[in-house]
Ligand SMILES: Nc1ncnc2c1ncn2[C@@H]1O[C@H](COP(=O)(O)OP(=O)(O)OP(=O)(O)O)[C@@H](O)[C@H]1O
């Protein structure tokens with residue numbers, strides 16, 4: 543099995559840079575702290591530029607697991623988070639196109 547741990551991501555200007563990806567896992571997208579790759583039909587991994595980014599986002603996801611709007615959290619590692627792959631628009635795209643999100 544291919545190892546996502548061989549993927550290398552560093553901090554960039556507005557978004558991270560993917561320095562190397564010897565795997566065939568496709569890049570879903572990049573953010574300021576990490577890059578997300580699809581690793582199976584229902585899972586993705588976020589590789590973070592710094593271990594503290596993975597730890598912090600991992601903690602947030604852990605706390606938010608009771609919410610149905612948050613991806614299931616599978617594993618938090620040194621610089622990565624394995625979570626549920628969610629199909630659909632981003633929250634930003636959804637709200638921009640007139641979608642609503644309940645306050646609670
Ligand atoms: N669980 C997921 N399932 C499917 N796509 C995801 C998942 N998590 C993140 N993505 C997608 O991967 C891309 C990068 O996500 P990431 O969390 O790294 O950055 P962001 O949240 O978009 O931006 P930033 O972290 O800079 O605020 C985005 O397009 C996002 O929609």
Ligand SMILES: [Mg+2]
Pocket residue numbers: 573
């Ligand atoms: Mg994000």
